[in-house]
Amino acid sequence: MPIDFKDDKSRSALRAKRRKTNIILNTLIAVVIILILVVGGNIFFGGDNTEKQKSPSNSEETKKNDQPADEKNVQTEDNTKEDVTADEKDEEDGxxxxxxxxxxxxxxxxxxxxxxxxxxxxxxxxxxxxxxxxxxxxxxxxxxxxxxxxxxxxxxxxxxxxxxxxxxxxxxxxxxxxxxxxxxxxxxxxxxxxxxxxxxxxxxxxxxx
Known part of the structure; x- marks a missing residue:
């Protein structure tokens, strides 16, 4: 049976065209996935930063609440001592x-x-x-x-x-x-x-x- 070279060439061209199409499609899919990851990351992580910037007082309040109980008690005792000292001075001044x-x-x-x-x-x-x-x-x-x-x-x-x-x-x-x-x-x-x-x-x- 005679070989039809024209038919082989057509098939090779078709396969090459399909490969190019697949490469383009895969590339587009990869770009879309990357974009989705970038946008999603900005939404999740960027949103946290914005929230923190909007409410710095919350951070300060958290630090105060996280302060050890012993340290709070020491400060309270110091304030009490200062008040007592002031009262004693008033009594001494007469x-x-x-x-x-x-x-x-x-x-x-x-x-x-x-x-x-x-x-x-x-x-x-x-x-x-x-x-x-x-x-x-x-x-x-x-x-x-x-x-x-x-x-x-x-x-x-x-x-x-x-x-x-x-x-x-x-x-x-x-x-x-x-x-x-x-x-x-x-x-x-x-x-x-x-x-x-x-x-x-x-x-x-x-x-x-």
Whole structure:
């Protein structure tokens, strides 16, 4: 039987055409699958990022909630300690009490339960002195300044004298420089701790000017 070369050529061309078509189809299918994976990934993973960016407070809240219970308790205890310290300080500071007086030249009497001794540099025993410039004299002025809340270098001492017990009690008449407000300050000596204010009288007029 004679061989028909034309028929073989037609079959070969047809097979080649089918192979090309299959390759194109497979390529298109692969591209479509890749696109589906990319779009799907963006939807799932990109959506999470967007949600996180929209609500950063949720992340912060989560961190707070994830904080160990012990650490939360420590912070609470620290806050409580600070409040207690503040309350104790208020108690120590005390409040200045004002009292009326029937003395002719006294406008009012001032007392603060929180007044404390001012300290002392006298280490070899206390020797009360009424000589200007001595250690004890300077400490008397410091105690008076502390009682009336006037800096020593801005305070004028009009009169300094002893009390009933000149060694352990003193009385100072003072005022701020340039001010007409005059005070009579009573102080007492506390061994090892220095002079302590015990009472202040605000005078109507300066009787020691």
């Amino acid at each position: 409040k200045l009490e004002e009292r009326e007086s029937d003395e002719a030249n006294v406008e009012k009497v001032l007392v603060n339960p929180a007044w404390k001794p001012i300290g002392t540099d006298q280490v070899s025993g206390h020797q009360s002195s009424y000589n200007m410039g001595t250690t004890d004299w300077n400490e008397k002025l410091k105690a008076a300044a502390y009682a009336v809340d006037i800096p020593v270098d801005n305070m004028t001492a009009w009169w300094v004298t002893g009390g009933d017990n000149r060694e352990n009690q003193a009385e100072l008449t003072v005022s701020a420089k340039g001010s007409d407000d005059t005070y009579r300050v009573y102080i007492e000596w506390v061994d090892g701790e220095g002079w302590k204010p015990v009472e202040v009288k605000k005078l109507i007029q300066n009787d020691k000017r």
